[in-house]
Structure formats: C-alpha cells, structure tokens
Amino acid sequence: MIPIMDINVSKKFIQLLILKFTLTEIILSGNVLIWPTDGSHWLNIKIIIEELVQRNHNVTVLASSTTLFIKSNPASTVNFEVIPVAFKNSNIDELIEHMIALWLEHRPTPLTLWTFYRELGKLLDTFFRINLQICDGVLNNPKLMAKLHKGSFDVLVADPVTICGDLVAMKLGIPFVYTLRFSPASTVERHCGKIPAPVSYVPAALSELTDQMTFGERVKNTISYPLQDYIFQSYWGEWNSYYSKVLGRPTTLCETMGKAEIWLIRTYWDFEFPRPYLPNFEFVGGLHCKPAKPLPKVLWRYKGKKPDTLGANTRLYDWIPQNDLLGHPKAKAFITHGGTNGIYEAIYHGVPMVGVPMFADQPDNIAHMKAKGAAVEVNINTMTSADLLNALRTVINEPSYKENAMRLSRIHHDQPVKPLDRAVFWIEFVMRHKGAKHLRPAAHDLTWVQYHSLDVIGFLLACVAATMFLVTKCCLFSCQKFGKISKKEKRE
Amino acid sequence: MIPIMDINVSKKFIQLLILKFTLTEIILSGNVLIWPTDGSHWLNIKIIIEELVQRNHNVTVLASSTTLFIKSNPASTVNFEVIPVAFKNSNIDELIEHMIALWLEHRPTPLTLWTFYRELGKLLDTFFRINLQICDGVLNNPKLMAKLHKGSFDVLVADPVTICGDLVAMKLGIPFVYTLRFSPASTVERHCGKIPAPVSYVPAALSELTDQMTFGERVKNTISYPLQDYIFQSYWGEWNSYYSKVLGRPTTLCETMGKAEIWLIRTYWDFEFPRPYLPNFEFVGGLHCKPAKPLPKVLWRYKGKKPDTLGANTRLYDWIPQNDLLGHPKAKAFITHGGTNGIYEAIYHGVPMVGVPMFADQPDNIAHMKAKGAAVEVNINTMTSADLLNALRTVINEPSYKENAMRLSRIHHDQPVKPLDRAVFWIEFVMRHKGAKHLRPAAHDLTWVQYHSLDVIGFLLACVAATMFLVTKCCLFSCQKFGKISKKEKRE
Structure with a gap:
C-alpha cells in the first residue's frame, strides 16, 4: 500500500523521483x-x-x-x-x-x-x-x-x-x-x-x-x-x-x-x-533483507524426537521464517551462529544478538557486532547453560544493546539507494x-615492486648515497690538499 | 512533463520508486x-x-x-x-x-x-x-x-x-x-x-x-x-x-x-x-550541471572596444550562458581555462576541449582530460594563433575526442543517484x-608512528635481532664447549 500523502506533495515527490531515475x-x-x-x-x-x-x-x-x-x-x-x-x-x-x-x-x-x-x-x-x-x-x-x-x-x-x-x-x-x-x-x-x-x-x-x-x-x-x-x-x-x-x-x-x-x-x-x-x-x-510479513498461525514444522530434558517453555522447529520472526515486535534477542545473512536480518530489524560462532567468517562477524555494542558472545567450546542464559539476560535487560542494534538499523535503512x-x-x-573500466585503479598495471615504489625508493637512496660519497670524497680531497699545503708551509 | 508510459508499467514503476525512497x-x-x-x-x-x-x-x-x-x-x-x-x-x-x-x-x-x-x-x-x-x-x-x-x-x-x-x-x-x-x-x-x-x-x-x-x-x-x-x-x-x-x-x-x-x-x-x-x-x-535550455535569440551582451585585428567571424561577449551553449547540438568544442565547473559542463554535454590552463587546479584538470582523450592542451606562455587553431582542428576533426567526451558524459549520467x-x-x-560517525575510520585515533605501524615494525625487528643474537650466542657457546672438549680429547 502506498501511504496516503497530501496530493500536491505526492505529485511533486513522484515527479522528482521520476526525474531522478529517467537517466x-x-x-x-x-x-x-x-x-x-x-x-x-x-x-x-x-x-x-x-x-x-x-x-x-x-x-x-x-x-x-x-x-x-x-x-x-x-x-x-x-x-x-x-x-x-x-x-x-x-x-x-x-x-x-x-x-x-x-x-x-x-x-x-x-x-x-x-x-x-x-x-x-x-x-x-x-x-x-x-x-x-x-x-x-x-x-x-x-x-x-x-x-x-x-x-x-x-x-x-x-x-x-x-x-x-x-x-x-x-x-x-x-x-x-x-x-x-x-x-x-x-x-x-x-x-x-x-x-x-x-x-x-x-x-x-x-x-x-x-x-x-x-x-x-x-x-x-x-x-x-x-x-x-x-x-x-x-x-x-x-x-x-x-x-x-x-x-x-x-x-x-x-x-x-x-x-x-x-x-x-x-x-x-x-x-x-x-x-x-x-x-x-x-x-x-x-x-536480502525485507520487511517482515505477519507470522501465520499454523506454519512451523516439527521433526524428530523431542529430547526428554527439554523445558516446557521451549519448542523445537525444523524451519522457521527467520526474517519474519526477527521483524516481530516481540523479538527481544537473536541467538545466532553469526552467519552474515542472519546478522543482517537482525541489523535490519534492530534486534540485539547472542553470538555462538562456529567457523569461517562467523567469529569475525560476532566480533564486529560486539565492537558495535549490539551483541554478546558465548564460546561454543566452553559454554554452560548459565553462560547462555546470562548472555541472553544481558542483551535483553541492558538497554545499550537494543539501542545499538537500533542505531545500526537506522544506519542500514538510511542509504541513498x-x-x-x-x-x-x-x-x-x-x-x-x-x-566498468573507468573504476579500475591503475594499480593493476604495476608490478609488486612498482606498486610499493621500491624501485623509486632504491633510486632515491642510491642518489643520496652517491651524493654523500661525492661530498665526502671532495672533503677528503680538500683536507688532504690543505694538509699537504700546510705541511709544505710548515716545512718551509 | 512526465513522459507518457504504459499505465501498468508506470504504476509499478512509481510504486517501486516510492518504496525505494520511503525510508x-x-x-x-x-x-x-x-x-x-x-x-x-x-x-x-x-x-x-x-x-x-x-x-x-x-x-x-x-x-x-x-x-x-x-x-x-x-x-x-x-x-x-x-x-x-x-x-x-x-x-x-x-x-x-x-x-x-x-x-x-x-x-x-x-x-x-x-x-x-x-x-x-x-x-x-x-x-x-x-x-x-x-x-x-x-x-x-x-x-x-x-x-x-x-x-x-x-x-x-x-x-x-x-x-x-x-x-x-x-x-x-x-x-x-x-x-x-x-x-x-x-x-x-x-x-x-x-x-x-x-x-x-x-x-x-x-x-x-x-x-x-x-x-x-x-x-x-x-x-x-x-x-x-x-x-x-x-x-x-x-x-x-x-x-x-x-x-x-x-x-x-x-x-x-x-x-x-x-x-x-x-x-x-x-x-x-x-x-x-x-x-x-x-x-x-x-x-551544478543541468540540461541545457534553448538559447534565446537576443541575449548576449557586448562590452568594450572591439580589437581591430579581430576576424569577421568572431564575436565578443561579456557574458554567455555557458551551460546552455555547451548543450547546444552545434557546440563542437570548448576552449577553456580548465576550471572544474566548466570542465564538468563540457563532460555533462559531451563536448571535447581545448585547454589553456592558467593556475591552481587548472593544469591538473586539463591533464586529466588529456589522459582520458577528451582534450588537447595549449600552453598559454608559448602559444601562437596557429597552435590554438591546430588544437581546435584536432579536437573537432579527430573523432576520438568527441567519442571520449561522449563516453565521459555517459559515465557521468549513469550513476545510481x-x-x-x-x-x-x-x-x-x-x-x-x-x-556520520559510523563512516569515520579509526585511523584518526592513531599517532603518525602507530598509523604507519613503525612501533610494531620496530618491535618485530627487535625480536628478530634478539633471536638472532641468542641463537648466535648459543652456537658460539656450543662451539667453544665442543672445541674445549675435542682439545682436551686431543691432549689426552
């Protein structure tokens, strides 16, 4: 649905938008x-x-x-x-x-x-x-x-x-x-x-x-x-x-x-x-992020045997519509392995995270979210249920995590395109x-030595060395000559 | 005027545009x-x-x-x-x-x-x-x-x-x-x-x-x-x-x-x-560039005395609407001092240039346009009328100049925003x-030495030197000991 706007504003607005995109x-x-x-x-x-x-x-x-x-x-x-x-x-x-x-x-x-x-x-x-x-x-x-x-x-x-x-x-x-x-x-x-x-x-x-x-x-x-x-x-x-x-x-x-x-x-x-x-x-x-669709009433699937130790308030699902769930106003936190796709869904909807990274870019991704104050990390190797619970409590109860997640979300949504x-x-x-050759840097045409200017630096150092050598030689020559003259003078 | 479009396409198009910009x-x-x-x-x-x-x-x-x-x-x-x-x-x-x-x-x-x-x-x-x-x-x-x-x-x-x-x-x-x-x-x-x-x-x-x-x-x-x-x-x-x-x-x-x-x-x-x-x-x-407006019939101003040496086909004006003139289909070339504003008007309209740079960024600007094949430079200090004429003939008659100016123009017009x-x-x-602190690189928080990693390089070199020193010492010690033993053995 297009939001209702003042007719004049909307007309001008649309004209502006079309102008922007005609080319x-x-x-x-x-x-x-x-x-x-x-x-x-x-x-x-x-x-x-x-x-x-x-x-x-x-x-x-x-x-x-x-x-x-x-x-x-x-x-x-x-x-x-x-x-x-x-x-x-x-x-x-x-x-x-x-x-x-x-x-x-x-x-x-x-x-x-x-x-x-x-x-x-x-x-x-x-x-x-x-x-x-x-x-x-x-x-x-x-x-x-x-x-x-x-x-x-x-x-x-x-x-x-x-x-x-x-x-x-x-x-x-x-x-x-x-x-x-x-x-x-x-x-x-x-x-x-x-x-x-x-x-x-x-x-x-x-x-x-x-x-x-x-x-x-x-x-x-x-x-x-x-x-x-x-x-x-x-x-x-x-x-x-x-x-x-x-x-x-x-x-x-x-x-x-x-x-x-x-x-x-x-x-x-x-x-x-x-x-x-x-x-x-x-x-x-x-x-890949999209606004969340309302969650349907009967949708989630159940598969496999339910572990006996599972609490009464925990449900097991084989698949859930993650983006729609994260976009639900009641989504308070996201426990994630830290894949880039999932993290972006959390950023998009402004949900703080508990990261349990496993491999590849996941530990890095969680490090980023931690540094930006939107996540707490739990180590998969050493974690206890208390660790996970504490992490979850932290991101839910300390307001800075939600605030930072919302800040990232605002940055994400506020782009020119x-x-x-x-x-x-x-x-x-x-x-x-x-x-798109006009965007290709000339660095591609240089060898490793040229790119790092090692040849130029070498040449300039050689110039400095040669100058110093010549100056020293001239000085020594002058000193020697002067010495000879004064010796001669002394002798005379 | 909004161009006439197929109703369905235009509706979808506008919806898309509005969606793009709502946030x-x-x-x-x-x-x-x-x-x-x-x-x-x-x-x-x-x-x-x-x-x-x-x-x-x-x-x-x-x-x-x-x-x-x-x-x-x-x-x-x-x-x-x-x-x-x-x-x-x-x-x-x-x-x-x-x-x-x-x-x-x-x-x-x-x-x-x-x-x-x-x-x-x-x-x-x-x-x-x-x-x-x-x-x-x-x-x-x-x-x-x-x-x-x-x-x-x-x-x-x-x-x-x-x-x-x-x-x-x-x-x-x-x-x-x-x-x-x-x-x-x-x-x-x-x-x-x-x-x-x-x-x-x-x-x-x-x-x-x-x-x-x-x-x-x-x-x-x-x-x-x-x-x-x-x-x-x-x-x-x-x-x-x-x-x-x-x-x-x-x-x-x-x-x-x-x-x-x-x-x-x-x-x-x-x-x-x-x-x-x-x-x-x-x-x-x-x-600052805009599409050209049609040139009005009587618009240009004349000021000052006309030099006697001026040819019959040259007119003198105190002010002309440069952008509209460059956008005129008959504009074949642009003789310019090479200011960024003027060059961009030429790029916008795809007009090749003859650059006569004077100061500040102008020589650089013309160097850029020359390198991209859209301009010829004339040296203001040494130029003759023949030089200017030749330069003008070159950019008008050699098709590569117009082609390159048009290529730059296409690049200029084809941006997401x-x-x-x-x-x-x-x-x-x-x-x-x-x-916009999220765009600010952490380089600002580093000293010159830190930014260039000179402290880290110094530390690593010191580590290498210390290791080499220790290894050498150990070797020397072992050799000495071994030498003493063999000497002792020899004596015995």
Missing part, C-alpha cells in the same frame, strides 16, 4: 550467467537473481550436478545448466564438518595461529579437488561451452569462493562481476582487487580483531596478514598452472580475478569498520557499458 | 549554516544552497563584507550574515593575479618544483592574513556569535579552502560537512582526512601527472608529496596556535579539520583517476543523525 533506470532485457557458491552463499545470490528476473533479464545458473541448497524452482523462469561432477553431497558435508572441527580445535589465537593456518592449508587441498571438478565440468565440456557461447550472455555474476567463474567469463569473452562476503582471508581482494588494508587499523580477516587495537593486537594483526598470504598464495600455485593451461598463455589466478569489473561486497558500514576501498568496490550488505538496487544497478551498468 | 526521503526542515569560499567555489556551493532551500531548509550564509561573487539574491529566502573585514576587493584581485603570475613563471616541472613551492609559500602568507580577518570577524565578534548560537543550526557546510568554518562549527557545537575540489595540494585530505594516496599510481595534486607514470614521473611524484607537505604544514603552524587559542586547549588545524563528518569532493570517476578513498568521502563532481542528490542526502544524513 539511470533505462529498462533493458539482457542475458545474465550466474556462477554461484552453495550453502548460505546461494541464499544471498538468489535474491539478486530474483531481482534480475523481475527486471526482465534472462538468467541462467551454472550449477553442479551435486548441490546442497542450489535448486531450480519450477515456478521461476530461471534457467539451470548442470555441470556434471563426480563428488557427492557427503563429500561437501564432510568438508564443512572438517572446517567446523578445525575452528573448534584451533580457533586462531596468537598461540594457535600457525597450526590453524597449517591445518586450513590441508583443507584447502580437499576444496581444490572438489572445485577442480566443477571447473573441468564446464571448461573441458565442449558441448556445455558451445551452449553457453550460444547464450550470448552480457555479463557473468560470480561468487569467487568457488573458483573458475572468471575463467568461464574470459572464455566466453564477457565481463564479470563478483559478489562475496570475503575471499578466504581477503587475500583476493587485497592482492588481486588491489584494495588497500593498512595493518594499523584494518583487522585481518579471521583475526576476530576490531579497528581499535592495542599494541599487542596490532602485532598479531601485522603477523596475520603475511601468514595468511603465505598459506593462500601457496594454494594459488596449483590454480596458476590450471588458469595458464585453460587460457593458453602464462597467467595467474590473481591476474584473472583482478579483471572483475565490480566487487559487490556483502557488508556495509553498519557492520564493517570504516576502511579504505576502491571505486569498483560496492558494499551491498543486507541486500538500497543495497539490492545498488547491486543490480552495477550489474546492469556492466551490461550497458560492457564493463 | 530515506524523510522530509525535514532544518537550519543550515554555510561557510563559503569566494570566486568559482561560490558558483558550486550556491547550487547546493538552492537545493537545500528547495527541500525546505533554512539556509544562512556567513560571508565577508568584501566579496567578489558572493551576493545575496533579493528573490531568495537565503539569509546572509555579514562578517566585517578590512581587506578590499583589490586585495583579493591582487592575490589572484599573483597566483596566476606564479604559475605562468614557475609552473611546476621537476626543475622548478622547489622554487614553485617556495614562491607559493610566500603567497600563502598573504592568504593567511586575509583569511585571519574572516576568522576574527566571526570568532572575535561576540554579537555575531550570539546570533549564530540563537540560530540553532543543525549542520555547517564549509568550503575548507577558506579556513575556520570547522572552528565556527566547533564553537557552535554542531557537526560540519566539507565541500571541496581539493585543499591546497590535498594535504588536508591526506593528513587530516586520512585518505590513502599510494605514490605509485595516485598523482600528487598540482603535479599534472596521471595514473600512468613512467619511472621518472614516479620519482617526481614521490618527491612532490613530502615537498608539498613540508610547504603546507609549515603554513599550518600559524593556524595551530590560532586554533588552540580559540578552543582553549592545545590542538592543531589538522585535528580539527579531521572532524569533518563527510567530505563532498567536487569530482567523480568520469574526471578522477580511480584511487583508494574512505566511506566518508563522496564524489559529487558536476552537481545524481551528484547533487547525493551531496544533499549526506548533508541531511548528518542533520538527521547529528553526524
């Missing part, structure tokens, strides 16, 4: 290829897909034959192209279980940093093998590639956590856009996307640090960056040869990923600590202009 | 205080003022008793508060003439860099004395300050090229927003605003360099930054004591300027080379939320 909202119908990542990543990109369909685009999803969440909806017009793979659901489940176990056993503290990254490196090998099947399933599949070529796509939208989307776009000769929370340890954004990350106030990914660090924390942060780079860049080695083979010329994973036209990051400044970024980075966190509209705007921009 | 377009009427800079700067901020008035805000301009362009318009509701000053128009004219002469005689090349900045430093002294009169005219004027206090302003919008706006805001206890092309040599943005500027691809202000630099140019760029900082930071010294005196506690100009909630920069990525920036920097270049709307959105945001 940018050119409706076009294009062909979009999606390279998704499974799991919660899919839940986020699905919203972008729905909006693209709403705006008359033809959307095709490239999905493995084995998926967890990625499913075609018979009622939708979205086309699915299946990538044949040999791995099974059990392989993915196993990988996720190992990931969780890694975090539970080696959660990165200053003392476990090295073992954590060493173990993570091992997991990356498994991930590599699964991912490689997906890549080969497309790139070594002439029939599928021919079909994709025929699709005359205008843009490929890729989640870079599943590698090869960029490579498919390159082979099809089309521009590509990334959508991500962050790449493992943000190595891709920093090294391939060239986003600057000053170690003094930008906490390393997975470090659980904030932008306010003590000296000790800054030491940890400064060590975390090169350690992460070492782990992930050694993992890239295998990809570099794969990418070179596919493109038929020597290249690297990073060089190819750096060609992304736009980086749609799944956070915003309600969640993120303010940090430097680049014009081709767009922060669209919470794009909503996150989903911004995301779709830039995807369409790339379709209209066949790229 | 952000909360109409409020607030009190805005403006701290302008005279000359072309005023032409830009005037557009923001008009839009603020249009949106029901009460706007008050703080202007000196002596001004060039700043004039109250009797038809407008904008209130003017006059700052009594002793300097005359002739003093400002003289300053500008000196500035132009400085550039004509010492335009900064690698060889004239030092003399240029030395001479510029002298001019800054004159500027300081004029500016100080404006500051004193407000801050040492209890009657005016009391009146401003009574105005209960929500925000102060300042052009920081005229110093003290921030100080007035601090004394009134209100947040402030900056609007600027750049501060002299961008020293304020970099040191007080904490915007990163990697020397390897972000050209120093006033350097006329682009983002694609040769080794020699990178050397020049690397030298330009500290040289500029040295000149401007010595100029700040006088301000630091003034600011400390006014605020009654030890502070610096930079610390105070760093408190700006939002930095509205008068460029965009159609003009600027892509570079890192911060969430509280908003690039709103071209906010227009520059003026974004500028006003963020001013209103600061009014609604009493600031």
Whole structure:
C-alpha cells in the first residue's frame, strides 16, 4: 500500500523521483550467467537473481550436478545448466564438518595461529579437488561451452569462493562481476582487487580483531596478514598452472580475478569498520533483507524426537521464517551462529544478538557486532547453560544493546539507494557499458615492486648515497690538499 | 512533463520508486549554516544552497563584507550574515593575479618544483592574513556569535579552502560537512582526512601527472608529496596556535579539520583517476550541471572596444550562458581555462576541449582530460594563433575526442543517484543523525608512528635481532664447549 500523502506533495515527490531515475533506470532485457557458491552463499545470490528476473533479464545458473541448497524452482523462469561432477553431497558435508572441527580445535589465537593456518592449508587441498571438478565440468565440456557461447550472455555474476567463474567469463569473452562476503582471508581482494588494508587499523580477516587495537593486537594483526598470504598464495600455485593451461598463455589466478569489473561486497558500514576501498568496490550488505510479513498461525514444522530434558517453555522447529520472526515486535534477542545473512536480518530489524560462532567468517562477524555494542558472545567450546542464559539476560535487560542494534538499523535503512538496487544497478551498468573500466585503479598495471615504489625508493637512496660519497670524497680531497699545503708551509 | 508510459508499467514503476525512497526521503526542515569560499567555489556551493532551500531548509550564509561573487539574491529566502573585514576587493584581485603570475613563471616541472613551492609559500602568507580577518570577524565578534548560537543550526557546510568554518562549527557545537575540489595540494585530505594516496599510481595534486607514470614521473611524484607537505604544514603552524587559542586547549588545524563528518569532493570517476578513498568521502563532481535550455535569440551582451585585428567571424561577449551553449547540438568544442565547473559542463554535454590552463587546479584538470582523450592542451606562455587553431582542428576533426567526451558524459549520467542528490542526502544524513560517525575510520585515533605501524615494525625487528643474537650466542657457546672438549680429547 502506498501511504496516503497530501496530493500536491505526492505529485511533486513522484515527479522528482521520476526525474531522478529517467537517466539511470533505462529498462533493458539482457542475458545474465550466474556462477554461484552453495550453502548460505546461494541464499544471498538468489535474491539478486530474483531481482534480475523481475527486471526482465534472462538468467541462467551454472550449477553442479551435486548441490546442497542450489535448486531450480519450477515456478521461476530461471534457467539451470548442470555441470556434471563426480563428488557427492557427503563429500561437501564432510568438508564443512572438517572446517567446523578445525575452528573448534584451533580457533586462531596468537598461540594457535600457525597450526590453524597449517591445518586450513590441508583443507584447502580437499576444496581444490572438489572445485577442480566443477571447473573441468564446464571448461573441458565442449558441448556445455558451445551452449553457453550460444547464450550470448552480457555479463557473468560470480561468487569467487568457488573458483573458475572468471575463467568461464574470459572464455566466453564477457565481463564479470563478483559478489562475496570475503575471499578466504581477503587475500583476493587485497592482492588481486588491489584494495588497500593498512595493518594499523584494518583487522585481518579471521583475526576476530576490531579497528581499535592495542599494541599487542596490532602485532598479531601485522603477523596475520603475511601468514595468511603465505598459506593462500601457496594454494594459488596449483590454480596458476590450471588458469595458464585453460587460457593458453602464462597467467595467474590473481591476474584473472583482478579483471572483475565490480566487487559487490556483502557488508556495509553498519557492520564493517570504516576502511579504505576502491571505486569498483560496492558494499551491498543486507541486500536480502525485507520487511517482515505477519507470522501465520499454523506454519512451523516439527521433526524428530523431542529430547526428554527439554523445558516446557521451549519448542523445537525444523524451519522457521527467520526474517519474519526477527521483524516481530516481540523479538527481544537473536541467538545466532553469526552467519552474515542472519546478522543482517537482525541489523535490519534492530534486534540485539547472542553470538555462538562456529567457523569461517562467523567469529569475525560476532566480533564486529560486539565492537558495535549490539551483541554478546558465548564460546561454543566452553559454554554452560548459565553462560547462555546470562548472555541472553544481558542483551535483553541492558538497554545499550537494543539501542545499538537500533542505531545500526537506522544506519542500514538510511542509504541513498538500497543495497539490492545498488547491486543490480552495477550489474546492469556492466551490461550497458560492457564493463566498468573507468573504476579500475591503475594499480593493476604495476608490478609488486612498482606498486610499493621500491624501485623509486632504491633510486632515491642510491642518489643520496652517491651524493654523500661525492661530498665526502671532495672533503677528503680538500683536507688532504690543505694538509699537504700546510705541511709544505710548515716545512718551509 | 512526465513522459507518457504504459499505465501498468508506470504504476509499478512509481510504486517501486516510492518504496525505494520511503525510508530515506524523510522530509525535514532544518537550519543550515554555510561557510563559503569566494570566486568559482561560490558558483558550486550556491547550487547546493538552492537545493537545500528547495527541500525546505533554512539556509544562512556567513560571508565577508568584501566579496567578489558572493551576493545575496533579493528573490531568495537565503539569509546572509555579514562578517566585517578590512581587506578590499583589490586585495583579493591582487592575490589572484599573483597566483596566476606564479604559475605562468614557475609552473611546476621537476626543475622548478622547489622554487614553485617556495614562491607559493610566500603567497600563502598573504592568504593567511586575509583569511585571519574572516576568522576574527566571526570568532572575535561576540554579537555575531550570539546570533549564530540563537540560530540553532543543525549542520555547517564549509568550503575548507577558506579556513575556520570547522572552528565556527566547533564553537557552535554542531557537526560540519566539507565541500571541496581539493585543499591546497590535498594535504588536508591526506593528513587530516586520512585518505590513502599510494605514490605509485595516485598523482600528487598540482603535479599534472596521471595514473600512468613512467619511472621518472614516479620519482617526481614521490618527491612532490613530502615537498608539498613540508610547504603546507609549515603554513599550518600559524593556524595551530590560532586554533588552540580559540578552543582553549592545545590542538592543531589538522585535528580539527579531521572532524569533518563527510567530505563532498567536487569530482567523480568520469574526471578522477580511480584511487583508494574512505566511506566518508563522496564524489559529487558536476552537481551544478543541468540540461541545457534553448538559447534565446537576443541575449548576449557586448562590452568594450572591439580589437581591430579581430576576424569577421568572431564575436565578443561579456557574458554567455555557458551551460546552455555547451548543450547546444552545434557546440563542437570548448576552449577553456580548465576550471572544474566548466570542465564538468563540457563532460555533462559531451563536448571535447581545448585547454589553456592558467593556475591552481587548472593544469591538473586539463591533464586529466588529456589522459582520458577528451582534450588537447595549449600552453598559454608559448602559444601562437596557429597552435590554438591546430588544437581546435584536432579536437573537432579527430573523432576520438568527441567519442571520449561522449563516453565521459555517459559515465557521468549513469550513476545510481545524481551528484547533487547525493551531496544533499549526506548533508541531511548528518542533520538527521547529528553526524556520520559510523563512516569515520579509526585511523584518526592513531599517532603518525602507530598509523604507519613503525612501533610494531620496530618491535618485530627487535625480536628478530634478539633471536638472532641468542641463537648466535648459543652456537658460539656450543662451539667453544665442543672445541674445549675435542682439545682436551686431543691432549689426552
């Protein structure tokens, strides 16, 4: 329902709005290829897909034959192209279980940093093998590639956590856009996307640090960056040869990923600590959030055996409409594992959180919410029921948590353009202009030495050294000559 | 007139637009205080003022008793508060003439860099004395300050090229927003605003360099930054004591300027080379541009004596409606001194340029347009009529210039929100939320040593040195012991 407004105001208002959009909202119908990542990543990109369909685009999803969440909806017009793979659901489940176990056993503290990254490196090998099947399933599949070529796509939208989307776009000769929370340890954004990350106030990914660090924390942060780079860049080695083979010329994973036209990051400044970024980075966190619908009376499902120890006031549900529940006026707090999607639903509705993070970005996400005063964390390894109860009481009874959650909510809602509209705007921009090269920093054209100005610094130091040498030589020469003369004079 | 649309489409479209804006377009009427800079700067901020008035805000301009362009318009509701000053128009004219002469005689090349900045430093002294009169005219004027206090302003919008706006805001206890092309040599943005500027691809202000630099140019760029900082930071010294005196506690100009909630920069990525920036920097270049109105038949004015040497096909006018003229379909090229306002009108209408830059940001601006292939430069010191004619022929006859100007125009027009709307959105945001602290990077809380992690690097180097020392000692000790034993064994 459109709210009732004064006729004159509303007319002028609408005229203004239309004027604002006449130049940018050119409706076009294009062909979009999606390279998704499974799991919660899919839940986020699905919203972008729905909006693209709403705006008359033809959307095709490239999905493995084995998926967890990625499913075609018979009622939708979205086309699915299946990538044949040999791995099974059990392989993915196993990988996720190992990931969780890694975090539970080696959660990165200053003392476990090295073992954590060493173990993570091992997991990356498994991930590599699964991912490689997906890549080969497309790139070594002439029939599928021919079909994709025929699709005359205008843009490929890729989640870079599943590698090869960029490579498919390159082979099809089309521009590509990334959508991500962050790449493992943000190595891709920093090294391939060239986003600057000053170690003094930008906490390393997975470090659980904030932008306010003590000296000790800054030491940890400064060590975390090169350690992460070492782990992930050694993992890239295998990809570099794969990418070179596919493109038929020597290249690297990073060089190819750096060609992304736009980086749609799944956070915003309600969640993120303010940090430097680049014009081709767009922060669209919470794009999946929607106003809550009223909760239906009979809706929740019950599955499995109810534990005997369960209290009388606790109900078990297999699935609940989380967003609608968080938007209910009686929702006082949200106990969450700390996934980005859930946290954004809580921010959107201004609900304080009790975080019980498990793995990946979850501990970081809860660290962000804690720093912003909207969450209390409970450690899953050591928590007792009393800990959980205390945390819950704290966020419900201490008004600052609700106030901070509401403050984040106000920041989230008060943007010039909503996150989903911004995301779709830039995807369409790339379709209209066949790229967004005007946003690409020249840093991409520099070598590592040039980027860090090491050659210039070396040259200037050499100049200083040469000048000092010459000046010293001249002085010595003058002294010697003067000495000789005075000796001569003395002798005379 | 609203364009005629299919009824269903238009209804859905309007609903969508209204949905988009319900949360952000909360109409409020607030009190805005403006701290302008005279000359072309005023032409830009005037557009923001008009839009603020249009949106029901009460706007008050703080202007000196002596001004060039700043004039109250009797038809407008904008209130003017006059700052009594002793300097005359002739003093400002003289300053500008000196500035132009400085550039004509010492335009900064690698060889004239030092003399240029030395001479510029002298001019800054004159500027300081004029500016100080404006500051004193407000801050040492209890009657005016009391009146401003009574105005209960929500925000102060300042052009920081005229110093003290921030100080007035601090004394009134209100947040402030900056609007600027750049501060002299961008020293304020970099040191007080904490915007990163990697020397390897972000050209120093006033350097006329682009983002694609040769080794020699990178050397020049690397030298330009500290040289500029040295000149401007010595100029700040006088301000630091003034600011400390006014605020009654030890502070610096930079610390105070760093408190700006939002930095509205008068460029965009159609003009600027892509570079890192911060969430509280908003690039709103071209906010003053409008669609061209048809040119009236009798409108242009003639003034002064026509030179005898003037060709029959050249007309002299004292004033022309530049924007409407540039928007005329027959406008083939624009000969310009290279001010940001004029360049943006050319970008807006997609007209290629012949640049004859004189001073300040003008040589830089033309360097940008040249690098983007939309302009040819003619040197004002050495040019002949043949040079100008050739340049004009080049931009008119070589299609790449028109194509590039049109490309920049398309980039300019294809933004999610227009520059003026974004500028006003963020001013209103600061009014609604009493600031925009969620966009402020933690870099502001760090000392210079901490920001550059010099303490952490020192500590880590000390650790490495200590480890190496201990390992060496242990080795030596073991060797000695082993040596003694074997000697003993030998003897036995």
